[in-house]
Amino acid sequence: MSGTSPIAPQCPIPAATGDTIELAHGGGGLLTHRLIERLFRPAFAEAPEDLTHDGAVFEIDGTRLAFSTDSYVVRPLFFPGGDIGTLAVNGTVNDLAMCGAEPLYLSVGLVLEEGFAIADLRRVVDSMRQAAKAAGVRLVTGDTKVVEHGKGDGLYINTSGVGRLLAALPIAPGRVRPGDAVILSGDIGRHGIAIMAAREGLGFEAPIHSDCAPLAMPVRRLIEAGVELHCLRDLTRGGLATALIEIAETGNVGIQLDEAAIVVAEPVRGACEILGLDPLYVANEGRFVALVPAADAERTVAILRRCGESAVAIGNVEAANGAAAVRLGTIGGTRVLDMLTGEQLPRIC
Amino acid sequence: MSGTSPIAPQCPIPAATGDTIELAHGGGGLLTHRLIERLFRPAFAEAPEDLTHDGAVFEIDGTRLAFSTDSYVVRPLFFPGGDIGTLAVNGTVNDLAMCGAEPLYLSVGLVLEEGFAIADLRRVVDSMRQAAKAAGVRLVTGDTKVVEHGKGDGLYINTSGVGRLLAALPIAPGRVRPGDAVILSGDIGRHGIAIMAAREGLGFEAPIHSDCAPLAMPVRRLIEAGVELHCLRDLTRGGLATALIEIAETGNVGIQLDEAAIVVAEPVRGACEILGLDPLYVANEGRFVALVPAADAERTVAILRRCGESAVAIGNVEAANGAAAVRLGTIGGTRVLDMLTGEQLPRIC
Numbered sequence: 001m002s003g004t005s006p007i008a009p010q011c012p013i014p015a016a017t018g019d020t021i022e023l024a025h026g027g028g029g030l031l032t033h034r035l036i037e038r039l040f041r042p043a044f045a046e047a048p049e050d051l052t053h054d055g056a057v058f059e060i061d062g063t064r065l066a067f068s069t070d071s072y073v074v075r076p077l078f079f080p081g082g083d084i085g086t087l088a089v090n091g092t093v094n095d096l097a098m099c100g101a102e103p104l105y106l107s108v109g110l111v112l113e114e115g116f117a118i119a120d121l122r123r124v125v126d127s128m129r130q131a132a133k134a135a136g137v138r139l140v141t142g143d144t145k146v147v148e149h150g151k152g153d154g155l156y157i158n159t160s161g162v163g164r165l166l167a168a169l170p171i172a173p174g175r176v177r178p179g180d181a182v183i184l185s186g187d188i189g190r191h192g193i194a195i196m197a198a199r200e201g202l203g204f205e206a207p208i209h210s211d212c213a214p215l216a217m218p219v220r221r222l223i224e225a226g227v228e229l230h231c232l233r234d235l236t237r238g239g240l241a242t243a244l245i246e247i248a249e250t251g252n253v254g255i256q257l258d259e260a261a262i263v264v265a266e267p268v269r270g271a272c273e274i275l276g277l278d279p280l281y282v283a284n285e286g287r288f289v290a291l292v293p294a295a296d297a298e299r300t301v302a303i304l305r306r307c308g309e310s311a312v313a314i315g316n317v318e319a320a321n322g323a324a325a326v327r328l329g330t331i332g333g334t335r336v337l338d339m340l341t342g343e344q345l346p347r348i349c
Numbered sequence: 350m351s352g353t354s355p356i357a358p359q360c361p362i363p364a365a366t367g368d369t370i371e372l373a374h375g376g377g378g379l380l381t382h383r384l385i386e387r388l389f390r391p392a393f394a395e396a397p398e399d400l401t402h403d404g405a406v407f408e409i410d411g412t413r414l415a416f417s418t419d420s421y422v423v424r425p426l427f428f429p430g431g432d433i434g435t436l437a438v439n440g441t442v443n444d445l446a447m448c449g450a451e452p453l454y455l456s457v458g459l460v461l462e463e464g465f466a467i468a469d470l471r472r473v474v475d476s477m478r479q480a481a482k483a484a485g486v487r488l489v490t491g492d493t494k495v496v497e498h499g500k501g502d503g504l505y506i507n508t509s510g511v512g513r514l515l516a517a518l519p520i521a522p523g524r525v526r527p528g529d530a531v532i533l534s535g536d537i538g539r540h541g542i543a544i545m546a547a548r549e550g551l552g553f554e555a556p557i558h559s560d561c562a563p564l565a566m567p568v569r570r571l572i573e574a575g576v577e578l579h580c581l582r583d584l585t586r587g588g589l590a591t592a593l594i595e596i597a598e599t600g601n602v603g604i605q606l607d608e609a610a611i612v613v614a615e616p617v618r619g620a621c622e623i624l625g626l627d628p629l630y631v632a633n634e635g636r637f638v639a640l641v642p643a644a645d646a647e648r649t650v651a652i653l654r655r656c657g658e659s660a661v662a663i664g665n666v667e668a669a670n671g672a673a674a675v676r677l678g679t680i681g682g683t684r685v686l687d688m689l690t691g692e693q694l695p696r697i698c
Contacts, residue, residue: 022463058454061513063410067454069509071459107418107509112370126392132393140416141404143418156460
């Protein structure tokens, strides 16, 4: 029970201030990764190899299941295109989908701050109900805790989910191979900009809505069509760049992207310029990448488009050649994408 | 997505101030119940009948599973006999056990406050590792979020768990029958008093340790022995009284208890007197009640004692006769136990 146990890992967690948690530890970038690799992995020795993965998969009495958890601390609670309730349902639905599973059952853990308006709680709970219905999952168990005023921020939600594994083979960075195509399911950056605009009271000409949406159906269609899914990843904290860097590092491959193929809607691009944000690192809540054999690329794009996604092939996988990097080909040349070292936008989900 | 949706329930949540969340909404007593019944149940229409139950049970492809979630906001984080990490593992292990399941896999969702000491996080994570090992469960998936300083209280943990259902028949208040015996697994009130003492800096002659412990093994032994378990409930927020009132109301039965049979350790009793607390309502984290047919009562006590529990029969179930109440027989007569209307001790788990 003490940190001085001989089994306890002794390596320090580097951070700007060294010994306390910073916002960037929750940002999905470099500090999050160090926390996972240096603190959680040694302690949870039996955890699966890839702790950056969206969920765990296991078998109980012959039934193959996926299991995932996510806490939601988004600020503000309500934003164009959704609220913390829609986010909490779709986020965990999507984590299960990225494991190649059909999401079935969700749990809901609420941490409420004393003084929180019950009308707002009712609105969030109703959003959860609607999002669950739309995603075809059932909210079956829950828990409510209340903390004193000033010890929370209105409402935090944890959802965990259980799903039936549909994919016969593992869907994981380890299966990504040189030659694979990288398919992106739609345009990027909408969720992060919607949150930022709501938070800062920025009024854009046309309001930007979050892309928050369930992704289980398109994944299911890909699996049913027999597409060989090597890896799936939804683009949340840290955006497209962080997701692909994680996959490249875990799978020990290089990824070459074509910047011109990556769609950023004009209002999102404009907002990113004003706010000084790189859309490649801005959060999404209804977009994912699929890494599939080149032979399956065209079919993957076609299936996703039939599901209403604006999918495009944005690049391909190469041998790492000693550096598991993501390279972005632009008009002006090629640049290597780095993992975020700070926190671009805290409390985005 | 709005509270004005025609499907949204319109009934108000009564509360002292009427329209905002109070600490008592998280206390497990009357306000928690109203929140569940008037807000969560109408919104989560597909949820199982008994939302006060410790978890959900369902079947996927022929495999019968239990699924449970709990958020932990205990203050202080470290206390005699455990910390928030041991609590978070054992609490969810116990919720699964109370469904009649073998706990197998746990998820961990952390909400960290900016500035939290990484040494403390390491200590908590190590406690979770040890508690998981002791309970025979695997921590397989996780999530970390960080909120700004002043928007949390160091560390909140959600754990959710999946287990294999062992019991052939449902274990639920609806199965409780007049004539059933009420078996209590040990003495009560240790966890609540340990927290209170740590919080208030009270120094008792002998420090009182939390009873925090996993309960999966004793439940497993009862099921393996073929004991007909009608209902199981671990005694957390609200203590023994609240657990039994919930069972009586949901199962529509009366429960008659013998005060003399309920063991309260002398230091706990003394602390309760000093603090003005009723031990029947004080939280526990390693105690449970089993409601079984009278014919199984003696065997249940014997099996639990072989597992190291100090089990005793404390009462029996009667017909409700119009009032699903819990009556406590004392030397001086009989009193009806009421559900807590306020918050006896906030943030106990």
